[in-house]
Amino acid sequence: MVLNSILFYFFAALAVGSAILMVTRRNVVHGAVYLITTLLATAGVFLLLQAEFLFIVQVILYVGGIMVLFIFVIMLVNLDISLLQYQFNRQRFVAAVLALALGAQIFLAIKMGQKSLFPQASVPEILPKNTEAVADALFGHFMLPFEIASILLLVAMIGAVVMAKRRV
Amino acid sequence: MSHFITPSIMRLVLPVLYAVVIVAVLPLLAGYIVLMERKVMADMQARLGPMRVGPHGLLQPIADAVKLLLKEDIIPEKADRLLFWLAPLVSVTMALLAYAALPIGPAFQIADLNIGLLFILAVSSLGIYGIVLGGWASNSHYSLLGALRSAAQLVSYETAAGLGLISALLLAGSLSMRDIVIAQYDQGMWFIFYVPIGFFIYMVGSIAETNRAPFDLPEAESELVAGYMTEYSGFRWSLYFLAEYANMIIVAGIATTLFLGGWLRPFASFHDHLPGTPIELLDALPSLLVLGVAAYCFFLAPKQPVKIQKLVMALVGGLCLAIAGILAGSLFASPAVLQGVHGAFWFMAKVFAYLYCFLWFRFTFPRYRFDQLMRLGWRFLIPLALVNLITMATALLISREWGWSLRITSILAIVVTLAVAMWLAKNDQVDSAVPVAEGE
Known part of the structure; x- marks a missing residue:
């Protein structure tokens, strides 16, 4: 079960890390690539929960379909102009409040949930197809x-x- | 020693072994498919093709590989270095990853996933990122146009090809590649005979997905130099090449598994033992075939002009003889060994037959124009695939509810689908005859 937890933290770190990188890249195509990584890492978490159908739907729909169209559109946009534009919205106050609210929610969830970093198995070995x-x-x-x-x-x-x- | 090899370790070791074998053999196989392509092309154009390196050019792929590895590797100055480096790797990784669920014979399969088909489709559709990112990162107009065409083409034809596959999935009732083949054994019929139109749609779609002629617009040399690969050279270019051929084998493998009975031999459900032996006549066929090839090689060997070529030809003959020996020897082994060895033989035979069709089309049909390609995909293939799916589902329902034979209802479904196909084609001609006056 430790292996499961390690894999989970790996996928989670990958997802969060590339999500942060996605937001901070100035180059839109790089941002899109990091978004793809995030989606794939999330798919990996689905697979860990033995939801292989959700995993494959995530890969086919989001990574294989929607992101291809995203990149398709991005490539048609003139990147030189968009690089000069201001990258962030001037709504820092609203964003901070929202981030605080979300952080509190996650904190509560962790506090109410399991305390251990390596929880015991919660998923049965064999699920119905x-x-x-x-x-x-x-x-x-x-x-x-x-x-x-x-x-x-x-x-x-x-x-x-x-x-x-x-x-x- | 032997008590270390428990079943649970074997469960891990065997797939790893298979994976290593596939990764090691695939580049060689890709090289020989290129040789086959050149030979088939030469034959169709009444030429000889490569003849110099080895007897009948048999060592040409090795010479080509050495040449590619030694070529200078160029990265354009204004390219996006990271993505330029990453793109070919994405292409080739995704192409190789798809082999994880492909059953090459009942024994030779890395993992039998219960979403096997979806896994292969998903992973091979990710290969598009290699093309799109490579085209964008090159910072060249030809590359970008090639990449854009590729993305548009793939998105359009994936839908049609997928709908074509579903018509066979309806009959199989499972997404596991192994169960699909077993379903064909149980029903005593390859699914191509139930859903020939689904097979046709998948075939056209798979040609478009692998960017092969007549749908090779992403790399149309007369318009785009080499499309998305224009700025690539040396090893990186050969990675794209490997990915393309690996993908061809994958789509051929999918078609073989879903429509052509996978590893099953022809007439797999009939058992006719030779008098006095447990051997079946049709099981003896592969070894006799390969034996024939070996005999032909030995017949050709003395006729080669150079001594070394005589030697190589004899070696090839010896190799064929060894394969024939293995095939014949497995006839006397246990049924599992027989199924494993002969399954792999039949699977590869079907894959190569499918690939031969790819080459055949390439040298027969002229390249489509881009608007023709889109018209064909969206206005003919996708509607046809939908109609095919509905008629096939209806046929299946009728045979289940009213107890009619599926063979009869599927023929009715095919007739209805063909009628709709003719109507669609007629409509399309009317439309394309009139110059398009959009929005008037």
Whole structure:
């Protein structure tokens, strides 16, 4: 179980570290690469929790799909101009309050949770196949919300197409 | 000594061994696929192809590899050094990582994940970052355009190829590569016969995903010099090359596993023992085939012009003889050994047949224009894949609910899908005949 914890801290450090690097890079493409690393590290945490379907969905959707489009768009932008622009918003006060609130929340969570750095196993060795479990949940129990969400996404997609067309 | 080798250690050691074998053999294999490509091209153009290095150019890949390693490694002055360094590594790592779940025979598989197919698809789709970042980091217009084309192409065709795969997944009912092959054994039919249109869609999509002709726009030499690889040279360039060929084997492996029965031999569900022996006639076929190749090599050996070439040809013949010996010897071994050795043979045979089709298309079809490529992907392949998926799901439902034979319902599904395909193609012609007047 110590190995699990070590792996968790590795992925967590990777995720947090590259998230910080992502925000502080001046070069947008470097920022995107660090975001990819963050997403992959988060996927690693999913895998540690034996949620292999979530892991693979994270990799396929976020890393393999959305981030490719991100980079695609970034490459079309003229980086020379964006490098000269001011990188941060002037909302430090709001940000500080939010950060404090979030920090307090995390602190509480840690305080209420397990005290040990290397917790005992909380995940059973063998879980039911979670591809089937996710499918059962989506198409069985949560059928209606799932369909509503997909229609919402479809509407958004059509809206984007309509607005992107110059004159209709 | 032997009590150290417990099953739990074997469970760790064997996959590591397989991984080492794959990483070691793959560059060699890629080199020989390049040779095969040049030979096939030469044959289709009524030439001989490489003939000088070794008999019939058999040592050409080794000469090429040495040349590539000794070439000067150039990094452009204004390139983004970190990403320029990272990009080829990403490409080749992702290409190699995908082999972790590929079953080369029932025994030769590094890990049988229960999300195997998704894992391979996810990891090989990450290879695009190598291309995109490399193209951007080169700080060159040709490279950037090549990278942009590549990203657009991959995103468009991944959808179609994935939908093509799902039609076969419906029949298998599992994402584990091993279970997919076993499902084909149990149903007594390769899935290509149930969903030929799914196979066709996947094939077109996989050609586009691996940036092969006729969809090799990211590296179209007449327009973009070499696309995203323009600024790369020497070893880094050869890494991209290795990644491309490794990806070709991966997509061929996926197609083999899902549609062509994986490691199963043809007619795997029929068992016809030769009189008096436990050997089946079809199991004897591989060793006879390789024996034939060996005999041909020995026949050619004395005809080589130089002494060293005679020797090498004889060596190749000896190698084939050894392989034939292994294949024949496993006939008399336990069923597990037989399945393992012959499974690997059939898997590789199918992979190479699929790769041959890649080469065949490359030298047959002219390159698409970029708008034609996008039109084909979005307006023909994706709708067709969706229709194919729906008809196949309906066929499966009918055969389950009403007890009809799946063979009949799948033929009905194919007919309906073909009708829709013809309608789509007709519509597309009408559209492309009229000059596009967008937004009027």
